[in-house]
Amino acid sequence: MDDREPQHQDHDLVSDAGDEIKGMAKDGLNHPSTKPVLTGAAIGAIAGGVLPVVTWPLGLVAGAGFMLYKRLRP
Incomplete structure (x- = not known):
């Protein structure tokens, strides 16, 4: 069994998604995820x-939702 934690597991997915959606709403098409x-x-x-x-x-x-997930957890 691998004892290493994946790099993307250090944050909560829901809070990361909320932050990303807020950033997309604020920056519009200038945001890299939009x-x-x-x-x-x-x-x-x-x-x-x-x-x-x-x-x-x-x-x-x-x-x-799929593309947002792939942006948050590549």
């Missing part, structure tokens, strides 16, 4: 529109 998260939201919405079980709003939220 464009990737919006791209993920668009891709998720398109996928949600194509897939028969998932609706586009659910795909939008899932895509944005």
Whole structure:
């Protein structure tokens, strides 16, 4: 078993996400996470529109959430 802690485990994901969302809201498109998260939201919405079980709003939220997670925990 590996005794080393992963580098990204030193912070709480929820508080990190809140800080990132606040920064994105404050800085708008100038924030480095805004464009990737919006791209993920668009891709998720398109996928949600194509897939028969998932609706586009659910795909939008899932895509944005995934990209935000990948920005916080690469």
